[in-house]
Amino acid sequence: MHTENSVKPEPKPAMKWASLKKTFRLFRYVKPYWAEFALGMVFLLVSSLAGLAFPKLLGNLVDPKSSTDLIQGLNKAGVMLLCVLIGQSIFSFFRIVLFVNVTEKTLAALRQTIYGHLIKLPMKFFLERRVGELSSRISSDISLLQETFTTTLAEFIRQMVIIIGGIIILLITSWKLTAFMLAILPLMMIVAVVFGKFIRKFSKQVQEQVAAANTVVEETLQGILNVKAFANEFFEIARYSQRTNEAARIGMKGGKFRGAFSSFIIMGIFGALVAVIWRGVSMGLSTPELLSFVLYSVFIGGSIAGLAEVYTNLQRSIGATEHLLEILDEQEEEITPVTAIAPEDQLDGQISFHNVTFNYPTRPDLTIMKDISFEVSADQKVALVGPSGAGKSTIVSLLLRLYDPVSGNISFDGRTGSSIPLSVLRSQMAVVPQDVFLFGGTIRENIAYGRPGADDAAIEAAARQANAWEFIQRFPNGLDTVVGERGIQLSGGQRQRIAIARAVLKNPRILILDEATSALDAESEKLVQDALDKLMEGRTSIVIAHRLATIRQADKIIVLDKGSIVEEGTHTQLITVDGGLYKMLSEMQFTN
Numbered sequence: 001m002h003t004e005n006s007v008k009p010e011p012k013p014a015m016k017w018a019s020l021k022k023t024f025r026l027f028r029y030v031k032p033y034w035a036e037f038a039l040g041m042v043f044l045l046v047s048s049l050a051g052l053a054f055p056k057l058l059g060n061l062v063d064p065k066s067s068t069d070l071i072q073g074l075n076k077a078g079v080m081l082l083c084v085l086i087g088q089s090i091f092s093f094f095r096i097v098l099f100v101n102v103t104e105k106t107l108a109a110l111r112q113t114i115y116g117h118l119i120k121l122p123m124k125f126f127l128e129r130r131v132g133e134l135s136s137r138i139s140s141d142i143s144l145l146q147e148t149f150t151t152t153l154a155e156f157i158r159q160m161v162i163i164i165g166g167i168i169i170l171l172i173t174s175w176k177l178t179a180f181m182l183a184i185l186p187l188m189m190i191v192a193v194v195f196g197k198f199i200r201k202f203s204k205q206v207q208e209q210v211a212a213a214n215t216v217v218e219e220t221l222q223g224i225l226n227v228k229a230f231a232n233e234f235f236e237i238a239r240y241s242q243r244t245n246e247a248a249r250i251g252m253k254g255g256k257f258r259g260a261f262s263s264f265i266i267m268g269i270f271g272a273l274v275a276v277i278w279r280g281v282s283m284g285l286s287t288p289e290l291l292s293f294v295l296y297s298v299f300i301g302g303s304i305a306g307l308a309e310v311y312t313n314l315q316r317s318i319g320a321t322e323h324l325l326e327i328l329d330e331q332e333e334e335i336t337p338v339t340a341i342a343p344e345d346q347l348d349g350q351i352s353f354h355n356v357t358f359n360y361p362t363r364p365d366l367t368i369m370k371d372i373s374f375e376v377s378a379d380q381k382v383a384l385v386g387p388s389g390a391g392k393s394t395i396v397s398l399l400l401r402l403y404d405p406v407s408g409n410i411s412f413d414g415r416t417g418s419s420i421p422l423s424v425l426r427s428q429m430a431v432v433p434q435d436v437f438l439f440g441g442t443i444r445e446n447i448a449y450g451r452p453g454a455d456d457a458a459i460e461a462a463a464r465q466a467n468a469w470e471f472i473q474r475f476p477n478g479l480d481t482v483v484g485e486r487g488i489q490l491s492g493g494q495r496q497r498i499a500i501a502r503a504v505l506k507n508p509r510i511l512i513l514d515e516a517t518s519a520l521d522a523e524s525e526k527l528v529q530d531a532l533d534k535l536m537e538g539r540t541s542i543v544i545a546h547r548l549a550t551i552r553q554a555d556k557i558i559v560l561d562k563g564s565i566v567e568e569g570t571h572t573q574l575i576t577v578d579g580g581l582y583k584m585l586s587e588m589q590f591t592n
């Protein structure tokens with residue numbers, strides 16, 4: 001089990017400006033929609049400015065002087081207020097529609113960019129992170145940004161307009177009273193900001209705990225079979241409860257501070273109001289003047305308090321942006337669309353390992369492959385044999401260039417692997433893995449994964465060659481049969497034949513076969529083996545063999561032990577080596 005690195009250190013204050021600058025990189029995704037964005041901004045500004053007229057007009061409304069100017073029985077201030085209201089509702093409507101449009105389009109582009117980037121990252125990246133954490137990270141980080149773009153940003157601008165505009169109007173009304181009010185406000189502001197920052201810490205911790213809890217759900221649902229088989233339901237329930245309780249505990253602790261924060265704001269605002277009214281009365285301001293003054297003060301006070309919330313939200317989205325940018329800053333593999341393979345890049349199928357030494361990037365201290373060299377001629381069938389952990393799968397990963405050797409090199413037809421475009425190289429190889437992964441979808445889609453866009457005739461031919469057609473046909477929906485998320489409705493042998501059909505469709509130059517360790521029933525076994533034999537014909541095949549009976553005909557058997565090649569030869573040669581590992585493994589299997 002991995003340990004959680006859930007609570008990451010808070011970014012240092014010195015980082016702030018740098019992170020803010022980084023966040024601006026996101027505006028690249030807004031750029032294509034800048035016209036809509038700018039228009040939304042105009043609406044926002046106009047509606048915020050119109051909002052500013054509110055207290056003044058309300059003051060006029062109650063002014064006994066204005067009621068003497070009645071125009072046909074209607075109060076002028078009342079009409080203007082109505083106009084402001086109508087104007088504001090129209091502007092708000094367009095502002096929201098425009099901002100939502102821009103946000104949705106921007107986020108879709110961002111989601112696509114991030115996913116497109118993520119899927120092209122090298123294996124090293126995925127070794128270091130948990131998939132559940134990554135996916136919930138991305139979804140929660142993006143929802144945070146959604147909130148920022150649609151509400152927080154607008155709130156920020158509206159509040160700034162109210163604060164600045166309000167103060168200007170107040171200064172014109174009475175600079176003395178304004179100065180008095182302002183003496184109280186900045187204090188509130190500082191406390192609010194400090195408080196907001198403190199609260200932010202809690203929401204971040206809760207977010208991380210929730211992500212950790214989601215990881216448990218995701219992993220256990222994906223591996224539900226294992227959970228049940230090990231009767232570990234209660235263990236998982238306890239694990240999940242621990243995470244969710246922790247999230248709740250931190251959330252509640254944060255809740256207390258949020259409560260205190262809101263009490264502070266209430267005290268601050270009401271306290272300031274009482275003080276301002278008292279001061280205003282003693283300064284001899286008229287009632288309408290006082291009313292609009294108090295209203296402006298409420299607006300300003302409310303905006304300053306809201307600003308702390310906005311600040312918290314902005315900080316959270318800066319955090320979210322940083323996470324997303326961290327992913328975007330990771331170096332991609334050179335994945336390119338392969339439409340046609342240039343003749344010079346067509347593989348013949350010859351492979352050589354020259355003094356390859358390798359360790360996994362996550363475990364630099366542990367040398368997994370030690371100075372390995374071997375040759376595979378085109379169209380040869382070569383078996384990799386050895387005890388568990390000997391390094392057979394690692395050789396396959398190196399062949400696929402999921403990782404690069406630390407020293408030495410791997411060449412294809414005499415060309416170093418790294419000189420062939422990565423996607424072109426991989427497109428000429430196919431893997432039939434031990435644990436076949438079926439995507440939720442139809443059998444047709446699952447087979448066509450070997451060559452997206454293949455027509456039904458090609459899919460049927462591949463299924464026939466893989467000895468899969470017979471069982472597919474027996475399903476009432478044939479190729480349209482939906483297989484579950486992990487293909488649980490299909491038997492192990494059937495899944496393997498689907499994987500073989502995929503490889504047939506791909507028609508690779510180099511075939512990599514990770515033989516299933518789980519025993520199939522005799523009939524299924526024969527069907528799978530027969531399909532594999534047909535698939536291996538006419539191409540280079542590398543077989544990770546667990547059952548030695550299946551590789552007697554191999555052109556070459558490479559025996560690995562602890563990351564080194566200990567023997568090499570055909571079955572007949574190796575079986576005669578006294579004290580040899582192959583002979584020993586072979587005797588063990590046949591006597592069992």
Ligand SMILES: Nc1ncnc2c1ncn2[C@@H]1O[C@H](COP(=O)(O)OP(=O)(O)OP(=O)(O)O)[C@@H](O)[C@H]1O
Pocket residue numbers: 127360362363368386387388389390391392393394395
């Ligand atoms: N992703 C990884 N990160 C770090 N070490 C790894 C990783 N994958 C495998 N190893 C280590 O590399 C060594 C070789 O593993 P590998 O999977 O290649 O062996 P194998 O011969 O295929 O074993 P098996 O027959 O059990 O599948 C093992 O010691 C294993 O612990």
